[in-house]
Amino acid sequence: MPKIKATIGQKIEGSYTPMKIRIFCLLIISWSLMTAAAAYGAELQPGIIKGDNVNLRSGPGLDDHIISVLQPGLAVTVVDESAAWFMVQLPDGQTGWVYRQFIQTDGADSQENPPKFTVDMMLDYARSLLGIHYRYGGDSPRGFDCSGFIVYVLAKFGVNLPHEAALQMDTGEQVETREDLIPGDLVFFKTMGSRTVNHVGIYLGDNCFIHAASGFGAVRISPLDSGYYFSRYVGGRRLSMFIDAYKI
Known part of the structure; x- marks a missing residue:
């Protein structure tokens, strides 16, 4: 030219x-x-x-x-x-x-060419971070706090969330009951006597969730239907990208 x-x-x-x-x-x-x-x-x-x-x-x-x-x-x-x-x-x-x-x-609707992203990919990636130590304010493999763990995992799949559990609970759609949870949903808690949401994890299925736990000192998997987190659970949220991906 x-x-x-x-x-x-x-x-x-x-x-x-x-x-x-x-x-x-x-x-x-x-x-x-x-x-x-x-x-x-x-x-x-x-x-x-x-x-x-x-x-x-x-x-x-x-x-x-x-x-x-x-x-x-x-x-x-x-x-x-x-x-x-x-x-x-x-x-x-x-x-x-x-x-x-x-x-x-225009030429490639999601129904004709399904995306290769699946919820299992995200959950597998989250599991790959098991054992990384807890660090307050952390959002990298050098150390995670609970909301920083969510920020890091979801950013790998194109979703950017605020680095605060209470603000993350304002995203997506509400999951009405524990029985309605599906893998990939975010689960929220009030721990240590807090009056506001201060802990978050990712539901894996089978009444288990993965999270960065300060008490344990690392990323771990915990039961949702018994133990410490059972009585402190306050709700779940489902992000729109997971609704679409779960239908693949």
């Missing part, structure tokens, strides 16, 4: 007009999208972000760096794909990778 230089107030092929500037900008954007598609050998697809606080990553993997956090309804252009990931270009030209479950495209 030939180089075109222009600044506000200069002439472009004659007299400067706002219309010519707009046309010039549209040409630049179109050229950018075509270049991206050619570079990655993909057919351009329009898409819409359909999840809350979706991570835009530097590569197609859960361990790749988070570039930005995207909100639902954002229009993007899909320029490439790799297994369970789409490479997208944002309206400002920035590119990155998004888990394909969180993008609605």
Whole structure:
């Protein structure tokens, strides 16, 4: 593409007009999208972000760096794909990778191309962190507190939550009773005589949940139907991404 230089107030092929500037900008954007598609050998697809606080990553993997956090309804252009990931270009030209479950495209509805994310993947990842020691305020493998453990695990799957159990209880949909819990639900407690929610874990099924326990000093699995946490349970929440993923 030939180089075109222009600044506000200069002439472009004659007299400067706002219309010519707009046309010039549209040409630049179109050229950018075509270049991206050619570079990655993909057919351009329009898409819409359909999840809350979706991570835009530097590569197609859960361990790749988070570039930005995207909100639902954002229009993007899909320029490439790799297994369970789409490479997208944002309206400002920035590119990155998004888990394909969180993008609605015209040619690939989630029912026709089911996402490869499953709740079991998330639970397996949570179990892989068993034994990591408890650290107040921690949200990394160097040490977790209860809400930091939730933040870390869910961030790996594109969900960003506040680092506080009481605020995490404001997310998702309420689970009415213990009997209604399904694997992947967040479970909340009032411990140590607290009047507010101050502990959280992830329900695994079979009346067990995984959490970073200060009393035990590490990430562990505890029973929900007996023992210390039975009488301190206050409710469960189900995140929308788990509702969709559980239907796979």
